[in-house]
Amino acid sequence: MTVNYKSVFDIIGPVMIGPSSSHTAGACAIGRAAHSIFKTKPTDIVIHYYDSFAKTHKGHGTDYAIISGILGFAPDDARVPYAIKLAQDAGINMTFIAEVKASPIHHPNTAIIELKNQQKSIVVAGCSIGGGTIEIREIKMDGFDIKPRGPLPILLVPGSEADHHMITKLLSKLTEVTDQKHYQAEDHNLYEYDLDRQLQHTEVQKLAADYGQLVYLQGVS
Amino acid sequence: MYMHVSELVAAAQVKQQPIYELMITQEMSVTHASRDDIWQAMGRNLDVMAAAIEKGAAGEGVHSKTGLTGGEAVLLKKYREKGHTLAGDTVMEAVQNAVATSEVNAAMGVVCATPTAGSAGTLPGVLFTLKDRLDLNRDQMIQFLFTAGAFGMIIANNAGIAGATGGCQAEVGSASAMAASAAVAIAGGTPEQSSEALAIAISNLLGLVCDPVAGLVELPCVKRNAIGVGNALIAADMALAGCTNKIPADEVIVAMDKIGKNLPDSLRETGLGGLAATPTAVRIKERIFGHHPTAQA
Numbered sequence: 001m002t003v004n005y006k007s008v009f010d011i012i013g014p015v016m017i018g019p020s021s022s023h024t025a026g027a028c029a030i031g032r033a034a035h036s037i038f039k040t041k042p043t044d045i046v047i048h049y050y051d052s053f054a055k056t057h058k059g060h061g062t063d064y065a066i067i068s069g070i071l072g073f074a075p076d077d078a079r080v081p082y083a084i085k086l087a088q089d090a091g092i093n094m095t096f097i098a099e100v101k102a103s104p105i106h107h108p109n110t111a112i113i114e115l116k117n118q119q120k121s122i123v124v125a126g127c128s129i130g131g132g133t134i135e136i137r138e139i140k141m142d143g144f145d146i147k148p149r150g151p152l153p154i155l156l157v158p159g160s161e162a163d164h165h166m167i168t169k170l171l172s173k174l175t176e177v178t179d180q181k182h183y184q185a186e187d188h189n190l191y192e193y194d195l196d197r198q199l200q201h202t203e204v205q206k207l208a209a210d211y212g213q214l215v216y217l218q219g220v221s
Numbered sequence: 222m223y224m225h226v227s228e229l230v231a232a233a234q235v236k237q238q239p240i241y242e243l244m245i246t247q248e249m250s251v252t253h254a255s256r257d258d259i260w261q262a263m264g265r266n267l268d269v270m271a272a273a274i275e276k277g278a279a280g281e282g283v284h285s286k287t288g289l290t291g292g293e294a295v296l297l298k299k300y301r302e303k304g305h306t307l308a309g310d311t312v313m314e315a316v317q318n319a320v321a322t323s324e325v326n327a328a329m330g331v332v333c334a335t336p337t338a339g340s341a342g343t344l345p346g347v348l349f350t351l352k353d354r355l356d357l358n359r360d361q362m363i364q365f366l367f368t369a370g371a372f373g374m375i376i377a378n379n380a381g382i383a384g385a386t387g388g389c390q391a392e393v394g395s396a397s398a399m400a401a402s403a404a405v406a407i408a409g410g411t412p413e414q415s416s417e418a419l420a421i422a423i424s425n426l427l428g429l430v431c432d433p434v435a436g437l438v439e440l441p442c443v444k445r446n447a448i449g450v451g452n453a454l455i456a457a458d459m460a461l462a463g464c465t466n467k468i469p470a471d472e473v474i475v476a477m478d479k480i481g482k483n484l485p486d487s488l489r490e491t492g493l494g495g496l497a498a499t500p501t502a503v504r505i506k507e508r509i510f511g512h513h514p515t516a517q518a
Contacts (some may be wrong), residue, residue, distance in 0.1 A: 016332065
């Protein structure tokens with residue numbers, strides 16, 4: 001069974017700038033996921049909103065929240081409400097589109113983020129399921145079209161089959177891998193691991209020391 | 222991981238441990254964090270709650286950018302000082318705390334989502350009133366939050382806590398149920414009574430829709446937190462008196478989930494139905510966002 005709320009701090013938390021945990025803190029978390037994947041500064045940001053997000057993004061502060069996440073801010077960062085101005089000052093182009101069609105990932109709180117700069121572009125489709133908790137249901141990066149079940153944390157590791165065996169071994173000492181997928185783009189491979197619990201910061205650092213390209217996505221609490 | 226209220230209550234009875242203790246043990250096993258780190262982290266959340274309650278009722282209070290909400294925690298405080306409240310000071314102190322927190326949230330201040338930001342006034346509203354009423358110390362207040370979290374996780378994993386998927390019942394309803402069950406525990410009730418309080422609290426708010434005016438977390442959200450605290454205290458007192466809900470907590474949670482799924486889109490945080498569709502709300506929306514709300518960058 002897939003459990004979205006794994007920690008007591010998913011429920012008593014996060015500490016955040018108002019006004020909405022799903023449309024503000026959760027939007028920030030989707031932005032942060034995109035930030036973790038892109039890893040650098042974008043020149044262009046396009047946000048597509050669907051359903052409830054499309055109808056209420058302005059009232060809920062979703063625009064600044066999602067941009068603040070893309071800039072790497074935490075949801076309780078005092079700069080969150082000023083994120084749009086900060087991004088403008090940094091020369092980033094931003095477009096917000098309230099889509100009228102239904103969410104392609106089938107959730108009323110859906111945001112699809114496109115980030116690009118001169119080197120690369122990514123697409124991240126996330127939904128905010130309540131209380132600041134999010135799911136990531138599609139990621140397009142480096143030619144891969146990654147489709148996780150949704151719940152975080154998720155670990156993505158580009159690499160060979162040998163790397164995959166090593167990662168599997170390392171993860172087995174840390175937590176249960178609840179789902180695992182293999183993706184191919186031309187001659188490159190990428191492995192997705194859905195984890196049963198959030199890793200401690202030091203545990204992620206240890207993995208990243210050997211696998212610098214890894215992407216670790218977790219919630220905000 | 223405790224997935225059902227019945228399971229949590231049974232574990233508390235078998236292990237002869239309070240629910241907050243079971244919650245801390247589960248958290249340690251899930252996150253691999255130390256007991257001390259987990260305890261301290263909850264203490265920091267408690268401090269955020271205290272600060273919001275104080276800020277919302279201090280001086281002239283706080284006011285949102287739109288002017289739709291703010292300053293009413295201060296009105297409540299002044300009214301309470303006269304000593305003639307109809308509902309009694311415990312209830313009205315809880316209402317003041319809830320409104321203060323929710324006004325801070327609407328004014329883009331810092332809050333702790335419990336379980337959501339829209340419902341962030343309810344749990345602290347009850348807790349800080351019980352602090353005065355039952356003379357709770359800091360450790361007991363932290364215990365209260367772990368107890369509430371244990372019940373809240375079960376609600377969230379079985380029914381969800383987003384207004385966009387479940388309506389306001391999933392937000393203020395869940396918050397009120399968490400507060401009711403934790404209030405029973407901190408007042409010395411049994412785990413079974415906590416479960417009854419949860420069942421009563423949710424049952425009383427089933428069907429509550431999410432209809433924010435102009436899509437803002439202001440009207441009616443701030444005042445929905447006032448009914449959240451009143452309902453929590455009533456449900457807790459009823460359970461402590463020995464009243465039972467007859468329909469068990471786990472079945473009530475499933476009912477809430479089903480009701481949420483059957484709510485039309487217009488009543489699930491789209492700002493299109495309910496109070497948001499009233500002529501006054503439409504005028505408010507036009508005043509704030511103009512005639513074409515999606516055209517503004």
